[in-house]
Amino acid sequence: MPYDHAAIEARWQAYWDEHETFEAKVDRSKPKYYVLDMFPYPSGSGLHVGHPEGYTATDIIARYKRMKGFNVLHPMGWDSFGLPAERYAMKTGTHPAVRTDECIANFKRQLKMLGFSYDWSREIATTDPGYFKWTQWIFLQLWGAFYDREAGKARPIAELAIPTEVEAEGPAAVRAYRDARRLAYLHEAPVNWCPALRIVLANEEVAEQVEAGNEVIRVPMKQWMLRITEYAQRLIDDLEGLDWPNSVLEMQRHWIGRSEGAEVDFQVQGIEGEEGRLRVFTTRPDTLFGATYMVLAPEHPLVARLATDAQREAVQAYVEATARRTERDRQAASAEGEKTGVFTGAHAINPVNGEAVPIWIADYVLMGYGTGAIMAVPGHDTRDHAFATTMGIAIKQVVGPVGGGEVDVQAEAFTEQGVAVNSGLIDGLPTAEAKAKITAWLAEQGKGEARVNYKLRDWLFSRQRYWGEPFPLVHKPTPDGGSEVAPVPTADLPVGLPEVEDFNPSETGEPPLAKATAWVELPDGSRRETNTMPQWAGSCWYYLRFCDPRNADAPWSDEAQDYWMPVDLYIGGAEHAVLHLLYARFWHKVLFDLGHVGTREPFHKLVNQGMILGATYVPKQGQPKGEVKRIYVADDIETLGEGENVEYVHKQTREPLTIQWDKMSKSRGNVINPDDVIAEYGADTMRLYEMFMGPLEASAPWQPEGVNGCFRFLARAYRLFFEQGKDGAADAVREFAEGEGTEDQRRLLHRTISEVSERIERMSFNTAISSLMVFVRDVEKGGARLGKAAAETFSVLLAPFAPHLAEEFWRALGHESSLTYAPWPAADESLLVEDSWTLVIQIKGKKRGELQVPSSLDPKADREAITKLAMASDAVERFVGDAEPRRVIYVPGKLINVVP
């Protein structure tokens, strides 16, 4: 019988389960290693081959680290709240919990088939009440805290100092004072309402729905917000020291979007004092002298007051028109260069030169950033330039190029740094100095101050959905006829989801939970909060729960958290580069401030695995315009020719096609199902191929022929250990030679140990596998019987990649138990050294010969002897002759370069 992967894999999966081989326990005598996958949303369609790429990588590391003596935590769970289950419920009436359980079961079956070494006793699901009890608990920590800017950290709200004048106004005022400072707060604001889905979308979710053809409009609604903006600076600062891909670090920094500048006060003409103070934010205070107009966002509170009678109607109309458009929509149109806006009729005084500048409103200024108002400097800002040109507003030059020279700001804005001109007290100063000087001057005059702004906005945290964590809050009537928010006591958590008949929100946006009146209305007259949390909530802290997943009294114990955290290696898709990682970091920092965790950052090393691409076939001539795009899958096509002359045509139409590689998706029909691959080749082959395709971080196409190559390698290895049984008899274990076999085998073995170890450490799995392939090939080629010790070592080296087959080998060698905790071998350095080494002889940088140098000559110490040897070589004689070389470069152990 040849390599019977199905039987072998079933046997070892059962063994691991039965022996609880991968269960992790806190053990302070060993160093720990926490290796985590981004847990999946268990979708109805099951795993595709893209999922196991990252999972295989973490599994290799987990298994390698165990053999290196680490106590490894390698858990898996389910990010199981989510919209698909809810939509499925709306369509079929099946409760989301039922559907979710089915999907989880399927995912788990598939993952188990791949032989991943997860500690399944730690399995968690975010939808499990035993889990979301603590999600709710963490929310209450946020609700119960404020950010102390002076201390630079969050503190319990009870410690917030209440000003005496507030105290004097009574409990309602104190409550309001506190509520306005909590890290979780209610905020009425225009939100992105999607009528088709009947849900509110976060800004970052709008694009996706608009692309899907769903309308998104703005409506005001009361929403729970989380004060992530207070952490903006720390979220930037603490990126330092993380071992993360540069691209992710950059994306996070850009998302947070720190910018330094100044706030400047303009005084509106005709409105005295504080009320008429119009504050703007600018990163270029040095261009203040070039401000020829101002712009307010249409939502700016001062807009209504500023509009003069003559302009009131136009202003009103503009404000209403923009209110209907989503922020994204506004930005998209305007970014094309279409600038719209209306003059308010009012003017304000420029504090640096006393000039009166007109005040406009325009939607290219956003209320959510800075102060919602700008000074416009068309000479030195592209957007202002476009607007001024459209509206016929004056453009003034106040910065010139450093080396002198002319620029025409009428034609195009000069946005670079330079030297201030036409700018009074800062004339002649380079931009940086001009900024500093004018900012200092403004501060002195009480007309402005230096200021740092961030693009990051507070996090819209409530959703009008059923399938999410309920907020552990109630709205309690107060004696004055109002209501106050009160937490559900920890002892009463979790707040579970009520049974409902209908999972749809109402047309007005009332969440589905609002219809469960028996659940909403409490005996004391309080009403439960009916929003639910977004899907991000559960994934913000699951890595902490994995440390102590069955704890019923706390989200985690100090002991477990202190031992396992931080996550040493975190692998997942690049699509989570910003939001998930930012939100999780934010929660972690709040928990850190409040003393619940001991680490500032949760994830030490982060790796994004690349995408696995699937094949589709499209017309070679390109898609005809105006027609529905034609995309075909492998079943539709016929392959003609071979090698470099390969051609694809459609089976029926004979249309010439060309292959195209895309992200795998159901809609494209280019998905490969792991079940099929495993059935044909086995999990070990599948794991091996996924890693052999190329570097983990790179995207690569799934090529079925490549899978076969990996299978062939395992089958070869199998034949190294087993002899085919005659006439249907079981395969017999081969006889092995003594020890590490022949001298050649020993050397080969130790080189393989050295290479595989080093390449796993570098996570260069494709090249590590190549070393293993070379080992098998060369042992075969050598023809001698493999030494038993060498066979054992090889099994260990293979185990992280193809664990089932490795276990099979291990047992064949006479071991009773699993090789999971067998020690990782160390290479004998002395065997890596050859008898002689090759010195390359170059003449003027070109290779002209080589020389075998005996190992008795040390590359470094015997420099002179080696040089002498080289100078006497044929190559030097031929190309240099007797002439004295101008230069001789000797690279120890590598080459000698003679320049005549």
Next chain:
RNA sequence: GCCCAGGUGGCGAAAUUGGUCAUACGCGGGGGACUUAAAAUCCCCUCUCUUCGGGGGUGCGGGUUCGAGUCCCGCCCUGGGCACCA
């Protein structure tokens, strides 16, 4: 437009800090062995030109260096992200 990553054989890809031979390993292709035959397996060849001495070649054009896939400058292309953030 801006930011990040990347461009190496017919294909997936190798090449510690600039240092031998660019193209390991695998796929595909060609030739052969075994077989009645096929599958499986095994062996050899597989960047290119060549007058067989050697020459050229890592997206393109320059540069630094004794020596560049690797470093610098300027382009081109592909993928990902951001995109009126004042």
